[in-house]
Amino acid sequence: MEYDHGKRITQHVHEMSPLDRIISEFESKAKQFHADSFHCAQNAEKEEQKARKELQKALKNSRLIV
Known part of the structure; x- marks a missing residue:
């Protein structure tokens, strides 16, 4: 929830229009x-x-083996 000077800015889902909800x-x-x-x-x-x-590491080991 977002508040601005003590008032809620964001709406609850049931307060939104269908477009706003989507x-x-x-x-x-x-x-x-x-x-x-x-x-x-x-x-x-x-x-x-x-x-x-x-x-x-594998290249180092292969050089040591050869």
Whole structure:
């Protein structure tokens, strides 16, 4: 809930018009989607760094064996 000078700004679901309710639902779904995709991108970067480290270790070991 958002308040401005003690008065509630955001409406409850039962107070909204059907259009306002749909817009509100769309905004919350869009925010959640972008938050999830941001976290997936961060995880992908971590996995890429981990894979590079493993590759470097494997290359070091193969040089020692040969």
